Amino acid sequence: xxxxxxxxxGRPVDYLAAFATGGLxxxxxxxxxxxxxxxxxxxxxxxxxGTGTVAAVVFLLLLRRGGTVAAGGRxxxxxxxxxxxxxxxxxxxxxTVNTAxxxxxxxxxxxxxxxxxxxxxxRWGLFGMPRRMxxxxxxxxxxxxxxxxxxxxxxxxxxx
Amino acid sequence: MILYxxxxxxxxxxISLSRQINGRLSLSTSPLQASFWNHxxxxxxxLAVGLAVGGLWPEGLKDAPWHAYIxxxxxxxxVAAGSWLIARIGAVSTALLVIGGQMVSGVVVDLWQGVPGxxxxxxxxxxxxxxxMVLIQSRAKSREA
Numbered sequence: 001x002x003x004x005x006x007x008x009x010g011r012p013v014d015y016l017a018a019f020a021t022g023g024l025x026x027x028x029x030x031x032x033x034x035x036x037x038x039x040x041x042x043x044x045x046x047x048x049x050g051t052g053t054v055a056a057v058v059f060l061l062l063l064r065r066g067g068t069v070a071a072g073g074r075x076x077x078x079x080x081x082x083x084x085x086x087x088x089x090x091x092x093x094x095x096t097v098n099t100a101x102x103x104x105x106x107x108x109x110x111x112x113x114x115x116x117x118x119x120x121x122x123r124w125g126l127f128g129m130p131r132r133m134x135x136x137x138x139x140x141x142x143x144x145x146x147x148x149x150x151x152x153x154x155x156x157x158x159x160x
Numbered sequence: 161m162i163l164y165x166x167x168x169x170x171x172x173x174x175i176s177l178s179r180q181i182n183g184r185l186s187l188s189t190s191p192l193q194a195s196f197w198n199h200x201x202x203x204x205x206x207l208a209v210g211l212a213v214g215g216l217w218p219e220g221l222k223d224a225p226w227h228a229y230i231x232x233x234x235x236x237x238x239v240a241a242g243s244w245l246i247a248r249i250g251a252v253s254t255a256l257l258v259i260g261g262q263m264v265s266g267v268v269v270d271l272w273q274g275v276p277g278x279x280x281x282x283x284x285x286x287x288x289x290x291x292x293m294v295l296i297q298s299r300a301k302s303r304e305a
Binding site for chain 2: 024029035044090
């Protein structure tokens with residue numbers, strides 16, 4: 001109870017937005033995959049990060065607002081290094097899709113890795129983020145979503 | 161094989177780790193600025209690898225269609241959204257719903273493009289994911305009331 005009170009639970013619309021973000025991921029993978037087919041996975045990721053940097057600058061200029069002060073205080077230096085993880089992920093996945101794991105195995109294990117880290121991150125509030133105890137209902141939802149995803153990845157035609 | 165399984169798991173861990181780190185940065189700046197740094201730092205890291213390994217200007221580049229370039233700008237919105245959401249609904253919920261959205265939209269695209277696959281598995285998979293979504297957000301609704 002005390003742990004749960006640490007953060008608000010979010011609004012239903014937040015959950016819907018997260019779901020829609022997954023659709024963006026499908027688009028992103030499809031376009032980046034197209035570039036990788038013409039060039040290499042490394043070059044595709046490099047291009048995506050390059051065009052993304054330019055796009056972010058354009059968005060920031062368009063949405064510029066004066067005098068907004070963020071609540072979180074000064075960011076620690078490591079908080080700027082999230083991009084390193086993304087760059088390393090690309091290389092790791094590039095290796096495993098070409099093994100017996102193939103794309104399905106890579107996706108399924110990646111999904112498990114994401115959820116496991118998420119559980120630990122929420123449980124202990126890792127990297128300065130709010131602590132949240134997953135409820136029994138959250139764990140049931142976790143089981144349903146992971147089961148549905150594994151079913152689609154391995155039997156639904158999925159990536160192969 | 162154990163090595164590759166570990167590698168594939170770690171790739172997943174790193175996705176959540178980067179969202180956690182970007183989420184922390186967005187608390188001190190903004191989700192869009194966190195996304196900017198994510199892309200710039202990733203670009204510099206990949207450029208360093210590209211310079212070390214070579215092949216920075218691949219042969220096939222001139223044949224790539226225009227839409228092969230728009231994954232990056234979409235990624236900016238994706239990372240900004242993730243940084244914004246993780247502070248609101250937490251790491252597990254964000255990961256689960258993004259994965260769910262990815263799977264369901266993937267099924268829609270596959271059906272549209274006529275990619276073969278078991279219809280029962282696709283349908284059941286989508287139903288399970290949607291049921292999980294309803295369950296996980298009902299907590300939010302009950303709290304709001």
